Amino acid sequence: MTAIDELVKLLKKLPGMGEKSATRLAYHLIATDSNFNKALGESISKLQEKIHPCPICGCYTEGEKCPYCDDENRDKTILCVVEQAQDTLSIAQSGVYNGLFHVLGGAINPINGIGPGSLRLKELKERIENGNFREVIIATNPTEEGDTTALFIRQLLSPFENLTLTRLASGIPIGGDLGYVDKLTLARSMRERIKL
């Protein structure tokens, strides 16, 4: 197997990468500055040596604690539960959230063998028990798996009577067009309509 074939085989395992796009990318890399390839290759191969999950929230970090848990200015009484570490980025960048995060590491999906035991749900309960939270925002994806996980968390946290549980609103995206919105989204935005 040549070096190109080998690279194409590896690239094809990346998400959204088929035979054609992997081949195209491999040929692009051959024609690229070799210093760039050295930097990129090094960066990929040493990634996990540098980065590990934060022991508290599960976000990725290079330090002992992640930047969110380590930030004194964040509101320690509000917790946002997400499926994946990268979801914290999107939420932090939206600019309207200044609390802490909790990464589950996925969503309940019995078909793929992901039960509640595979997720960081025990850690979530422990954080609520030992912390001083007033609100938990469940920010799992608006999918069947995310909704199931949200329901599971509602049950899991129901013993904490003073805790407010909320969920991100679903509906028509800003700038969206009713004619192009899928019917499930439209149904949900109708069911969860808000009073003006």
Add this chain to the structure above:
Amino acid sequence: MTAIDELVKLLKKLPGMGEKSATRLAYHLIATDSNFNKALGESISKLQEKIHPCPICGCYTEGEKCPYCDDENRDKTILCVVEQAQDTLSIAQSGVYNGLFHVLGGAINPINGIGPGSLRLKELKERIENGNFREVIIATNPTEEGDTTALFIRQLLSPFENLTLTRLASGIPIGGDLGYVDKLTLARSMRERIKL
């Protein structure tokens, strides 16, 4: 800059990779088996140590000559001129071509400063002079740049009177639908219609 930010910055330089997809890919890689990342990283960083252009045709190879030039069973009297090395793969895989290749390394594009001198056109003329070719198929892309390059090659090779010059047919893709084909393609397939 953290290791993730650094990786995202590098990934963003790849073709078709924006901020979002680079971030998504970086997080995918963090969650991947570290042995895979080591293999991929190594493969990328050492790519150019192993691969170099074939001195005859310009395809990429690990050996002295490329597999096409080295193949005794290929027809040495027909030459297919392409823009990029990866184009040879697509043509070879179509299964209807068994001649040799010549890689130009791009197409004439004065706006981007790519003149005839930047392409392997001198090498093309030399191959025709010293070889025993009866036909040259110009397989540059059906774009403005590819068409300009094809015209330039036609002039370049006009002194060779016994040489047949051809060009890949352009038109409606197989399985295509007239209603969805762009008007330039349709115009071209009309202009270059063939007799039944």
